[in-house]
Amino acid sequence: MANRYFMCKTDKEPYTYRLGETVNFHIYYRDEGMTVPAHAFKWKIAADFGFEDEGVSDGKTGELFLTASLDKPGFIYVTVQALDETGAPAAESDLFYGGAGVEIEKITSTTEEPEGYHEFWEVCRKELFCVDPTPIEMKKLPENPLYPKHDAYDVKITCAGGIPVSGILTIPRENEKYPARVVYQGYGVKSAWYNYSDAAIIFCINAHGIHNGEPQSYYDALVNGRLANYGFDEEQNKNPHTCYFKYMMIRAAQALRYVMTLPEWDGKNLTARGGSQGAVQAMQASYLIDEVTLIDIWVPWLCDINAAATGRLCGWGDFSGNAIRYFDTSLRAKYTNKKTVIVAGLGDYTSPPAGVVAMMHNLKGERTLYLVQGKEHIYSSPEEESFEVKETEI
Numbered sequence: 001m002a003n004r005y006f007m008c009k010t011d012k013e014p015y016t017y018r019l020g021e022t023v024n025f026h027i028y029y030r031d032e033g034m035t036v037p038a039h040a041f042k043w044k045i046a047a048d049f050g051f052e053d054e055g056v057s058d059g060k061t062g063e064l065f066l067t068a069s070l071d072k073p074g075f076i077y078v079t080v081q082a083l084d085e086t087g088a089p090a091a092e093s094d095l096f097y098g099g100a101g102v103e104i105e106k107i108t109s110t111t112e113e114p115e116g117y118h119e120f121w122e123v124c125r126k127e128l129f130c131v132d133p134t135p136i137e138m139k140k141l142p143e144n145p146l147y148p149k150h151d152a153y154d155v156k157i158t159c160a161g162g163i164p165v166s167g168i169l170t171i172p173r174e175n176e177k178y179p180a181r182v183v184y185q186g187y188g189v190k191s192a193w194y195n196y197s198d199a200a201i202i203f204c205i206n207a208h209g210i211h212n213g214e215p216q217s218y219y220d221a222l223v224n225g226r227l228a229n230y231g232f233d234e235e236q237n238k239n240p241h242t243c244y245f246k247y248m249m250i251r252a253a254q255a256l257r258y259v260m261t262l263p264e265w266d267g268k269n270l271t272a273r274g275g276s277q278g279a280v281q282a283m284q285a286s287y288l289i290d291e292v293t294l295i296d297i298w299v300p301w302l303c304d305i306n307a308a309a310t311g312r313l314c315g316w317g318d319f320s321g322n323a324i325r326y327f328d329t330s331l332r333a334k335y336t337n338k339k340t341v342i343v344a345g346l347g348d349y350t351s352p353p354a355g356v357v358a359m360m361h362n363l364k365g366e367r368t369l370y371l372v373q374g375k376e377h378i379y380s381s382p383e384e385e386s387f388e389v390k391e392t393e394i
Contacts, residue, residue, distance in 0.1 A: 004031045004038075006080055006096030007383035008373050014346060015101040015371050015389055019071055023100045027064040027080055030383060035062040038082040038090055048074030048354060049311040056083070073106040074312060075099055075354045077347065097347025097376035101357070104389075109330040109358040111306040120240045120326055125288055127160040128250050133258035134158045141168075147196040149173050154212050155203070159254040161247035167192040167205030167255065168212055177266035180259040184252055184274030184281035187231075187301070189222045200271075201264055205255045207248055207277065231324075232317065240326040245280070249327065252285035260291060269293055276301045276351060276377065283332045295336070298343035299377050303355030304330040316350040330355065333362035341368045343386075345375030 011024040027043075028035045038059030045053045045068050057064055059082060068076045077099045082090035134157065141152040150170050157165040168191075172178060183195055183204040191212040195202040206212060208227060210219075236242045256272065259265060271294040272282035279300035286292040301315070305328050308314035319325070340363055344356040353371060360369050369389040374381030 002032070002382070003092045003094045004029060004036065004082065004090070005094040005381050005383070006030065006098075006374070007381055007385075008078075008096065008098045010100055010373075013387050014099070014373055015104050015387060017070075017100055017102045019073070019103055020069055021102070023068050023076060023102075025064075025066040025068075025078055025098070025100070027066065027078075027096060027098075029059065029062040029064075029082055033383070037062045038093075039085050040083040040087075041080050042083055043078065043080045045076060045078050046313060047076040048072065048313055051076075059083070068100075070102040073103040075101050075104075075346070075352065077313060077349060079347070094379065094381070096374065096381070097345070097379065098373050099346040099353070101346075101353065101371070104354075104357050107354055107357045107361065109304045109307075109355075109362055110310050110312075111304050111325060111328050111330055113331055114240075114323070114325045116240075117326060117331065121287065123241070124246065124250055128253050128257075128288055131158050131160045131254070133165070133254050133261060135258075136164055144194070144196070149198070150196050152194065152196075155258075156209075157254060157258050159209070159247075159251050161250060163209035163247060163251065165205055165251045165254050165258065166209045166212060167203050168194050169201070169203045169259075170194065170196050171201050171262070171264050172198055176264070178264055179269030179271065180262070180265045181271040181273055182252070182255045182259060182282075182285075184272070184278035184285075186274070186276035186278050189219045189227050191219070201259060201262060203255055203259050205251065207281070209251060234322070237319070237322040237324055240323040243323050243327070245324070245327050249281060249284040250288075252281035253288040256285055256289040256292065271296055273297070275299050280327060280329055283329045283336065284327065286338055287332060287335060292338055295338055295340040297340070299345060299348050299351045300329050300342065300356060300359065301351050302328050303351060303359040304328065305355075307352070307355055307358070312354050313349055313352050315352050315355060330359040330362055333359045334364070336363055337365040339366040341370075343370045343372060345377065345380070346371055346373050347375055348377045350377035 080096035273296040275298040279297035374384035
């Protein structure tokens with residue numbers, strides 16, 4: 001049986017509140033689409049610029065009413081947990097993660113462009129194009145009975161930096177030309193995924209150039225060994241050229257170059273897609289590869305990483321002041337004129353919505369943003385609600 005969960009309604013679209021206006025959160029405890037009682041609800045409200053409130057409320061109606069407001073443009077963050085009669089977290093019950101935005105059209109990025117930013121990325125471009133995207137290994141994989149009209153390959157490709165691009169390539173077997181999509185993964189150490197589409201070539205790469213399809217013990221050994229806490233080494237992060245992410249981004253771009261060599265590609269449509277760390281890869285790789293036509297990202301990481309210094313709620317990782325700024329997506333957005341679609345969670349404080357909005361405001365091309373009520377970085381409520389932020393409102 002699925003866990004119980006929460007859903008939330010606000011008295012207006014949750015990104016449209018004005019300064020000083022009361023935000024009314026009406027939160028329901030649910031079980032398979034029905035509101036159900038709990039013993040109690042433990043809740044907490046936090047917001048940009050220091051506002052906090054918390055408490056425990058009776059849960060007998062299965063409903064909870066909370067209010068908050070902001071006097072500066074930003075976001076309010078709400079979490080709720082159901083409690084049992086002992087005051088412990090209720091069994092088989094998900095938490096609620098949500099929130100609301102206030103005058104989000106006025107949210108701007110705060111992270112400053114580091115010295116030598118453009119020079120660094122031009123070096124990355126030169127390194128990228130010094131190595132042709134040549135397959136080192138292309139192993140045909142067993143046919144998937146669920147997708148009998150596709151060929152699948154485990155592929156490794158030459159790349160600058162001494163580590164190959166490594167991923168799973170799937171191609172429809174209809175002797176036609178197709179759009180191509182490169183898919184990037186979030187933070188972690190894992191095999192590339194098997195993604196299939198009847199309408200596209202898909203190349204999903206792992207973030208580290210490691211082997212795909214290995215036993216879990218192989219990935220666990222890397223997590224506890226040379227890839228432990230990758231990207232967080234303070235010594236490496238003193239210089240963008242020694243940051244772990246540098247060659248991860250170059251591999252991401254090389255993957256795009258590779259799919260452009262495939263005879264099945266239609267020569268026109270090229271998508272860079274990923275979530276969290278994968279969104280960072282998609283953004284940076286698309287800057288290096290002019291042919292990208294769509295950047296399709298969700299819960300993007302490293303958006304305006306200096307925002308905590310201004311009082312906004314910060315995301316995962318303290319990177320302010322070091323070379324990770326070279327990979328900040330709010331800076332990259334200033335030089336991105338490609339069509340971009342973004343999904344962000346109103347309850348995601350790994351990649352806070354204020355940072356995502358700041359990044360989105362910097363984009364120079366066509367842009368679409370969806371803010372999702374009931375969505376955290378990974379978790380989504382079964383009754384999440386998505387709101388498209390209209391271009392006239394941003």
